[in-house]
Amino acid sequence: MNLIDIDSEICTACGLCIVECPFGLLAQQTGDVPDLIPGGESFCMRCGHCLAVCPVGALALDGETPESCDPAQTGAVVDPPAMAALLKNRRSIREYKDRPVPRKDMQELMEPVRWAPTAKNEQPVHWLLVDDRAAIHDLARLTVEWAREIDRMPELVTAWDAGKDLVLRNAPLLAIATAPSDGLSPVIDSTIAASALELAATAYGLGSCWAGYFMRAAQQYGPIAERLNLPRGHQVCAALMMGYPKRTYHRVPPRKPADVTWLGSV
Ligand SMILES: Cc1cc2nc3c(=O)[nH]c(=O)nc-3n(C[C@H](O)[C@H](O)[C@H](O)COP(=O)(O)O)c2cc1C
Known part of the structure; x- marks a missing residue:
């Protein structure tokens, strides 16, 4: 089994897997189906970004196929107020x-x-x-x-x-x-x-x-x-x-303001 298998019948050679790989381990000759660069196998951390980003589901990684993965949700999974509520209402x-x-x-x-x-x-x-x-x-x-x-x-x-x-x-x-x-x-x-x-x-x-x-x-x-x-x-x-918590909290206790310094040009 190859580390990366790309179905040439499905791949559109869009190059997204190439730009997504954190270590640049995929490459293609112009217009070709991408392939692992020589020695790439030893640097691959199996993060699965190549498999996840392929828009047509052409790439399998280490035996994991597009069909074996959960579909990803696009956009924000939780809206900002719900996320803030989750973080603020957690108590020890x-x-x-x-x-x-x-x-x-x-x-x-x-x-x-x-x-x-x-x-x-x-x-x-x-x-x-x-x-x-x-x-x-x-x-x-x-x-x-x-x-x-x-x-x-x-x-x-x-x-x-x-x-x-x-x-x-x-x-x-x-x-x-x-x-x-x-x-x-x-x-x-x-x-x-x-x-x-x-x-x-x-x-x-x-x-x-x-x-x-x-x-x-x-x-x-x-x-x-x-x-x-x-x-x-x-x-x-x-x-x-x-x-299971024995007690209920009726308010969110105060915390220090976020201690933030911006470094950058305005
Ligand atoms: C690394 C770490 C260790 C902690 N250890 C204890 C502990 O041993 N016993 C305890 O009662 N609380 C422990 N706490 C809870 C903190 O006291 C608590 O997070 C803090 O007072 C703020 O309260 P909150 O989590 O309800 O917001 C610990 C928290 C952290 C992050």
């Missing part, structure tokens, strides 16, 4: 209803999150979804154990000793993003994916909160990594507590 949720998150919903949510951008299209993010309350409680306990050991974050320790979990907040689900440490951008890729998940979750009535304390502990405290049984070479890069 720290108290959850005593209700499990259906695995089916999480499975559905993980789907669109796959389209979050990743450095060089590595798509390195692995999700560890923990929906066993005892296991989540134990991960919180280990985080507090770590805080105690390094004698930091006394607020966590004091609360834990008083029976309150400030680490994972008794969340019914913990979504942990891991990625290979030797990738191009494991933490950024995972953070973007988790951020997408956080926003997408709101469409399911789910709330979430970044589990910052846990993330730091998981990165620094061996017993947590051991407990998570991470894929070989992976590190914990991001984590979200998730569940």
